[in-house]
Amino acid sequence: MSDIRFDGQVAIVTGAGGGLGKQHALELARRGAKVVVNDLGGAMDGTGGNSAAAEAVVAEIQAMGGEAIANGSSVADDAGVANMVAQVMDKWGRIDILIANAGILRDKSFSKMEMADFEVVMNVHLMGTVKPVKAVWEIMKAQNYGRIVVTTSSSGMYGNFGQTNYGAAKLALYGFMNTLKLEGAKNNIKVNAISPVAATRMTENLMPPQMLDLLKPEYVTPGVMYLVSEDAPTGTVLSAGAGVFAVAKIYETDGICLKGDDITAEAVRDNWDKITDPAGHEAYEQGGGQTGKFMRKLSGG
Template sequence: MELDFKGRVAIVTGAGGGLGRQHALALAARGASVLVNDLGGAVDGSGGSAGAAQAVVDEIRAAGGQALANGASVTDFAAVQAMVQQAIDAWGRVDVLVNNAGILRDKSFAKMDMADFQLVVQVHLMGAAHCCKAVWPHMQAQKYGRIVMTTSSTGLYGNFGQANYGAAKLAQVGLMQTLAIEGAKYGIHVNALAPTAATRMTAGLMPDEVLARLAPEAVVPAMLALAHESAPTRTILCAGAGSFEAAHITLTRGIHLGQGPDVPEQLAARLAEVCDRAGEQVPQNGSDQGANELRLAMAVAA
């Protein structure tokens, strides 16, 4: 089955370069009309120019595609609403949102300024929330939508010097989990992509020979699979160097210890048993945790 986007309208944030640019080009090449959003700032979020977004639009148009440029900051909800309206005014709908915009302000947590922590969370998490909120009523009304969050291995598994980035990236997964549940009855599928790609955000972090294998283009198939009509929902797809994996937030079987005075000591002694991953599950919603805990308690009571 060909992943066709003819007749679809997509918004890609942070699409003036790197991975976002590749996303926008790929969607346009497969028939989507693409609103290319980019503040045009530096990696740390400073500055801004609409030139980066316009250059990608020019590329798409030169190849025969349809595209518009937008220079809104995703941290500005009013500007994001206007961006979505720009797409609606031009093409009448929004089918795909790829939340790709982001910045880095890396430092060890001991040395990190909390203003830098807050700004990174503002761009990655609140930026994604702003964009989702702005497209949500349109996707609800048309009973169709595909939203791709951009999480990260740093958010899923941690990385030295990126406490702010990791917190913001895992928060996007939490947002994805609930939006997927709430969007189900409207045909809105929400997924997360964890890319490993050589962009200006990763420059200097890895050897050149490794970066050569991590072309942003190699991540794009995962985005297309998550943004297409055939996409799953609530999937965390990891991609890099042409390889693909899925990440899951799981719940172990657990044990029941009751509420006695020595439960803290019992728990400490049996923590390995609690953490044993044999038979773990992927909960379908937050109440599954409580249901499992009650099931264990009831089994002992019986």
């Protein structure tokens, strides 16, 4: 089969001044894309900011003969996102790929967490993905082509101590993707999620050095390149790290159907083993699948 290429395509990568985003941006450029390197340049907790990191990545891309521009807008700022998209359209006239990678951490146990820490993490991870996607959505619809990757996390899907804010935002992006995949289908807009495990500024204090050596960000990037390619799937969560790739899904058990006077808390308790039995579990492609199961169970199926 032929190599995955992005010649003639324009890609925006947010949070691309370092770590995962930088590797995504560099690989897109190697494969022919024109790249917008977006990075606020702030600290890990979201404070501060400068354009040096984004400009350094642009210089790397230009040194390899590629085309790139730097953008320092905050992904959580409406005006900044609008200006970024306008800058791209003025220069290249199209946007084919958006990789929403920008993020911050403010880890604390929930009992010690201030609401401001919860809100800012939600704002950057969730709204900082929603706003760029919204800004490119009509452009991609008009082109009848678009590839979007949002960044979720095992912290959202499975939980991680001290990350209620981060986990809530990351699982919200799973739901965001699940509806976008449906709304974008008729215009050939494919929307996927990457759930990375990588040695970055955000994880360097969470893992021992020997583990970090195995988790280079560039080992995640091949999965992202496939998710933004022409032949990409849609509505898929790809877990990636250390060269390991797997698909994560939400499954629902077949369950039971209680009727009439049997619909009681005690009946739920007494039938818990049947309710939780994994035999026949299913991953639905949209919410209506669950409703269909309910109707089938009511009919005795």
